Amino acid sequence: MALLVQKFGGTSVADAERMRAVADHVVRTVRRGNQVVVVISAMGKETDELLRLAREVSGTHPGREMDMLVTAGERKATALLCMAIADLGVEAESFTGSQAGFLTDSTHMNAKITEVRPDRIREALAAGRVPVVGGAQGVSPERNVTFLGRGGSDTTAVAIAHALGADSCELYTDVSGVFTSDPRIVPDARKMDHVSFDELLEMTANGCPKPAMRSVEFARNHGVELHVRSAFTWEAGTLVTKEDHDMEQAIVSAVVHDADEAKVTIAGVADRPGIAAKYCRALADADINVDLIVQNTSADGVTDISFTVPHGDLARAIEICQAQAAEIGARSVTGEPAIARVSVVGAGMKSHPGVAATVFETLAANDINIEMIATSAIRVSCVVAEREVERAVVALHDAFGLADGPVYVD
Amino acid sequence: MALLVQKFGGTSVADAERMRAVADHVVRTVRRGNQVVVVISAMGKETDELLRLAREVSGTHPGREMDMLVTAGERKATALLCMAIADLGVEAESFTGSQAGFLTDSTHMNAKITEVRPDRIREALAAGRVPVVGGAQGVSPERNVTFLGRGGSDTTAVAIAHALGADSCELYTDVSGVFTSDPRIVPDARKMDHVSFDELLEMTANGCPKPAMRSVEFARNHGVELHVRSAFTWEAGTLVTKEDHDMEQAIVSAVVHDADEAKVTIAGVADRPGIAAKYCRALADADINVDLIVQNTSADGVTDISFTVPHGDLARAIEICQAQAAEIGARSVTGEPAIARVSVVGAGMKSHPGVAATVFETLAANDINIEMIATSAIRVSCVVAEREVERAVVALHDAFGLADGPVYVD
Numbered sequence: 079m080a081l082l083v084q085k086f087g088g089t090s091v092a093d094a095e096r097m098r099a100v101a102d103h104v105v106r107t108v109r110r111g112n113q114v115v116v117v118i119s120a121m122g123k124e125t126d127e128l129l130r131l132a133r134e135v136s137g138t139h140p141g142r143e144m145d146m147l148v149t150a151g152e153r154k155a156t157a158l159l160c161m162a163i164a165d166l167g168v169e170a171e172s173f174t175g176s177q178a179g180f181l182t183d184s185t186h187m188n189a190k191i192t193e194v195r196p197d198r199i200r201e202a203l204a205a206g207r208v209p210v211v212g213g214a215q216g217v218s219p220e221r222n223v224t225f226l227g228r229g230g231s232d233t234t235a236v237a238i239a240h241a242l243g244a245d246s247c248e249l250y251t252d253v254s255g256v257f258t259s260d261p262r263i264v265p266d267a268r269k270m271d272h273v274s275f276d277e278l279l280e281m282t283a284n285g286c287p288k289p290a291m292r293s294v295e296f297a298r299n300h301g302v303e304l305h306v307r308s309a310f311t312w313e314a315g316t317l318v319t320k321e322d323h324d325m326e327q328a329i330v331s332a333v334v335h336d337a338d339e340a341k342v343t344i345a346g347v348a349d350r351p352g353i354a355a356k357y358c359r360a361l362a363d364a365d366i367n368v369d370l371i372v373q374n375t376s377a378d379g380v381t382d383i384s385f386t387v388p389h390g391d392l393a394r395a396i397e398i399c400q401a402q403a404a405e406i407g408a409r410s411v412t413g414e415p416a417i418a419r420v421s422v423v424g425a426g427m428k429s430h431p432g433v434a435a436t437v438f439e440t441l442a443a444n445d446i447n448i449e450m451i452a453t454s455a456i457r458v459s460c461v462v463a464e465r466e467v468e469r470a471v472v473a474l475h476d477a478f479g480l481a482d483g484p485v486y487v488d
Numbered sequence: 489m490a491l492l493v494q495k496f497g498g499t500s501v502a503d504a505e506r507m508r509a510v511a512d513h514v515v516r517t518v519r520r521g522n523q524v525v526v527v528i529s530a531m532g533k534e535t536d537e538l539l540r541l542a543r544e545v546s547g548t549h550p551g552r553e554m555d556m557l558v559t560a561g562e563r564k565a566t567a568l569l570c571m572a573i574a575d576l577g578v579e580a581e582s583f584t585g586s587q588a589g590f591l592t593d594s595t596h597m598n599a600k601i602t603e604v605r606p607d608r609i610r611e612a613l614a615a616g617r618v619p620v621v622g623g624a625q626g627v628s629p630e631r632n633v634t635f636l637g638r639g640g641s642d643t644t645a646v647a648i649a650h651a652l653g654a655d656s657c658e659l660y661t662d663v664s665g666v667f668t669s670d671p672r673i674v675p676d677a678r679k680m681d682h683v684s685f686d687e688l689l690e691m692t693a694n695g696c697p698k699p700a701m702r703s704v705e706f707a708r709n710h711g712v713e714l715h716v717r718s719a720f721t722w723e724a725g726t727l728v729t730k731e732d733h734d735m736e737q738a739i740v741s742a743v744v745h746d747a748d749e750a751k752v753t754i755a756g757v758a759d760r761p762g763i764a765a766k767y768c769r770a771l772a773d774a775d776i777n778v779d780l781i782v783q784n785t786s787a788d789g790v791t792d793i794s795f796t797v798p799h800g801d802l803a804r805a806i807e808i809c810q811a812q813a814a815e816i817g818a819r820s821v822t823g824e825p826a827i828a829r830v831s832v833v834g835a836g837m838k839s840h841p842g843v844a845a846t847v848f849e850t851l852a853a854n855d856i857n858i859e860m861i862a863t864s865a866i867r868v869s870c871v872v873a874e875r876e877v878e879r880a881v882v883a884l885h886d887a888f889g890l891a892d893g894p895v896y897v898d
Contacts, residue, residue, distance in 0.1 A: 132567075138575040143574075147568060150564040153560045154538065154560040158541060161545055161554075172552070221587070
């Protein structure tokens with residue numbers, strides 16, 4: 079008998095029929111002799127709808143009230159799923175984040191979990207009831223409801239799996255697992271049977287939309303194995319585990335991309351210590367999420383600094399850099415919104431140095447200009463023109479033979 | 489400076505535009521130097537929608553989960569109204585029933601308030617924030633969310649007004665006040681400036697749909713003055729107060745009707761002690777809400793008992809009476825669904841005995857047969873055929889000259 083956490087995302091429970099299908103799966107899992115804790119998101123696009131309604135009602139959105147608003151969606155979903163499970167003859171009990179023991183800080187709309195005390199969950203399990211927990215919510219020290227942010231249900235699932243010592247944490251979604259690339263762009267993208275935490279973290283940090291990056295990081299840090307699978311076909315999906323040094327490592331596992339990128343270039347800055355720091359500090363103080371930063375050494379004491387930000391931050395980033403440039407000097411500050419980042423990820427890259435070369439050769443062979451390069455031990459990223467990124471993804475996926483299967487380190 | 493409770497029903501806050509209109513009114517009230525506590529229902533028909541969804545998802549509806557489900561609506565509404573108020577430059581703070589200090593019993597879907605501890609409400613008021621409380625909800629001793637039932641937001645409003653010692657409790661709705669009759673049936677029905685608790689209680693107990701009867705009873709028992717008014721025109725509405733024996737009493741204030749009535753007649757029962765009791769006890773044990781009971785004394789030791797129940801209970805009531813009849817004897821048990829009750833209500837009736845006579849004469853003059861009669865000190869009710877009830881209402885409203893103004897006791 080295993081203790082499983084099963085998380086279901088919005089599309090998986092979008093309507094009454096899906097609710098019943100999910101309830102059926104949960105009950106089957108229980109009847110096979112397992113204990114199941116369910117974590118559930120709001121139905122369908124309800125969270126988006128609530129946020130849209132908030133914008134329609136008001137231009138002012140106090141954090142405490144936004145959290146009260148968006149968490150209404152999960153409460154509705156948990157209650158309905160409990161009813162559907164009860165209809166199949168199994169007792170279920172709904173839990174808000176607070177009732178499930180999720181203590182958080184007071185950062186509304188993006189709260190961080192400080193502690194998980196799942197006592198009432200354990201009681202329910204001991205009494206033979208299926209706990210159904212509203213994802214992405216907790217309670218602050220001031221006893222206000224808090225929202226963990228978009229993707230927070232994945233975090234709830236991983237955190238509760240860890241707190242309970244669950245055998246597995248299954249993240250059910252509307253795709254059958256983690257793919258080698260976006261199947262909408264790469265028709266022969268392949269579902270991976272297995273991917274490591276570090277690889278998946280690089281993937282989600284570089285454009286792969288699911289699971290939520292924060293939850294992958296949490297899972298990695300706490301050793302919670304994940305199973306990403308479909309709530310529609312119920313087939314076996316992708317297992318996400320620690321890298322096993324006895325296991326084969328794929329040189330390249332996946333190609334991901336992120337089109338929500340814009341570039342800012344500060345040209346002609348003095349190449350001396352502290353300059354880059356001033357720009358970065360000014361941006362950080364304005365809460366701007368700087369992604370890639372590229373600066374080369376210069377021959378003549380003057381250099382350029384480029385960095386990337388999400389599209390939504392481009393205008394402010396340019397303002398801030400112009401203000402800095404006025405103080406500390408630069409030839410120009412320019413912005414370029416039409417860029418995107420393509421990244422090749424693979425655990426085996428560490429011991430196989432030819433990957434970067436293959437990436438650059440492939441892009442060149444396809445006449446795609448590389449504007450910026452950034453790498454980590456298991457990732458090679460290139461910033462290209464936005465209109466080229468899909469071609470780049472297809473070409474790289476093909477160049478590494480990802481449609482056929484993983485290519486392992488020898 | 490007054491402390492006001494302002495409650496807004498579902499149609500009053502049905503969409504973003506209405507939310508903003510209500511926020512505007514609240515802020516104007518505050519800016520005139522008052523403290524305001526807002527109580528709010530779910531938006532529009534959301535409660536009905538949630539209940540419909542529950543039926544679509546499942547045939548099983550555990551009470552705890554139903555309460556978790558339906559209360560999601562008020563949470564959404566309170567958060568949005570707070571945002572709309574904040575947009576106008578006034579701080580507002582949302583409160584769940586639990587946060588507002590509403591302690592209830594554990595009767596899910598129909599919880600009773602056991603205590604109100606509005607400490608956090610007082611804190612918010614002292615800090616200059618407008619508390620916005622989700623209506624119809626509380627928390628049970630087991631720390632589960634509870635729903636007070638349909639119409640429960642009126643109860644929340646009255647209970648919080650009492651607990652805070654508010655100067656007034658304003659119930660905002662989609663009509664401009666309490667009318668002498670249903671304006672859809674009686675075109676010249678008049679909005680009353682004033683009605684007593686006892687009269688309004690009789691009216692809501694006999695078919696007038698708003699305010700919720702339970703809240704009127706609470707208001708009467710705790711001396712909380714009500715002001716029923718429109719959230720659309722914002723005009724002065726109907727004041728509901730204790731009967732003032734110095735004030736003029738209207739002989740007849742209103743004519744109400746209730747078409748959700750069905751009649752059961754047990755014919756030919758022995759006219760001896762205990763017979764009626766057996767039937768009534770059997771019905772009460774089955775949780776059937778018996779309304780009017782009519783039994784006459786008989787000349788020959790045999791009599792008929794008739795009583796009325798809501799349509800939904802007719803079939804079960806007949807079954808139960810037939811079972812009793814089999815045991816203790818009766819000639820027949822018959823049901824009649826197509827009946828309705830029309831009631832004339834007036835505080836002054838107590839000292840003006842001609843009202844019942846006028847009622848019977850008016851109905852006779854309009855060829856409307858009276859099937860059952862039941863009275864209280866301030867009400868005369870007649871059960872008539874359902875197809876006649878609207879004619880009966882119009883005729884009685886006219887007979888008592890209610891369109892022109894109250895007719896007072898001399």
